[in-house]
Amino acid sequence: MKVLILAAGEGSRLRPYTLDKPKCMVLFREKPIIKYTLSVLEKSNITDISIVTGYKNDVLSNYLKENYNHIDIKLIHNPLFSITNMVYTMFCAQSFFDSSSDLIISYSDIIYNEKVLNKLINSSEGISVVIDKDWEKLWRKRMDNPLDDAETMKLDDEGYIKELGKKPNSYADIEGQYIGLIKISKTMIKEIINFYNSLDRDKIYDGKNFDNMYMTTFLQLLIDEGFKVKPVVINGGWIEVDSVDDLKNLQDYEI
Numbered sequence: 001m002k003v004l005i006l007a008a009g010e011g012s013r014l015r016p017y018t019l020d021k022p023k024c025m026v027l028f029r030e031k032p033i034i035k036y037t038l039s040v041l042e043k044s045n046i047t048d049i050s051i052v053t054g055y056k057n058d059v060l061s062n063y064l065k066e067n068y069n070h071i072d073i074k075l076i077h078n079p080l081f082s083i084t085n086m087v088y089t090m091f092c093a094q095s096f097f098d099s100s101s102d103l104i105i106s107y108s109d110i111i112y113n114e115k116v117l118n119k120l121i122n123s124s125e126g127i128s129v130v131i132d133k134d135w136e137k138l139w140r141k142r143m144d145n146p147l148d149d150a151e152t153m154k155l156d157d158e159g160y161i162k163e164l165g166k167k168p169n170s171y172a173d174i175e176g177q178y179i180g181l182i183k184i185s186k187t188m189i190k191e192i193i194n195f196y197n198s199l200d201r202d203k204i205y206d207g208k209n210f211d212n213m214y215m216t217t218f219l220q221l222l223i224d225e226g227f228k229v230k231p232v233v234i235n236g237g238w239i240e241v242d243s244v245d246d247l248k249n250l251q252d253y254e255i
Contacts, residue, residue, distance in 0.1 A: 001046050001121065002101045005037060007108035008054025008081040008089045013243040022056045024108035025063060028241050029251065034060070036111040038068060043114055044121065050074040050096040051108070052089045054081025085212040091196055099189050107180030112238035113255055120181060125230035126188040129161060129219065134235040135177030141249055142240075150174055151216065153231075161229045165206070165216025176231060178216060179238055188227075195225065 011023025024034040139146035152166040152173045201210040
């Protein structure tokens with residue numbers, strides 16, 4: 001099992017905490033956010049890890065050298081971090097993708113427990129996406145009106161995802177919330193790389209140019225192309241630390 005952590009972003013909503021460090025190095029309950037991810041991976045005996053860096057990459061690099069020299073964590077740099085988004089960052093690591101091993105892709109601003117990770121690991125689907133059915137509890141802790149921030153997630157009759165990442169009109173449009181954790185089976189890796197490389201780079205995708213495409217947009221493109229995307233359903237067990245309000249409001253939230 002390989003794990004790719006996407007950690008290139010600037011974390012502007014976490015200013016001033018990100019003025020001198022990347023988002024994943026912000027302290028949450030006195031630990032860098034990235035430490036939670038690496039700890040849960042270690043507990044599951046996953047050591048084939050790569051991190052795509054960007055903003056203030058030297059801070060993360062030095063932290064890993066000082067604290068994780070017992071693991072061979074590969075660093076891949078996205079030099080265009082300030083003008084690109086998650087999908088571009090992910091495919092900066094194409095050299096790490098390997099058809100001999102399943103691949104987990106994790107955002108670096110989320111914290112999740114072992115149960116969540118193991119449920120994803122145990123999924124046998126080609127493309128699996130972790131979805132929180134109990135998302136509203138977390139969102140209400142983070143903000144006054146969850147509908148202002150939440151995105152759609154709808155399933156088809158076979159239980160696969162048919163829509164995600166859109167602006168919801170009501171809670172009925174949300175059968176769960178995408179958390180930023182994906183698994184691609186080794187049998188699908190080449191197909192997904194080929195699909196990405198076949199996309200029109202001059203086209204606008206959900207209001208964004210190709211290099212700034214959202215991950216949910218890319219997943220929806222895969223779905224629309226006929227790829228089966230299976231939800232791995234959880235009920236809590238994770239948080240997202242995306243803003244200063246999250247840092248304050250989630251200090252006592254159970255993970």
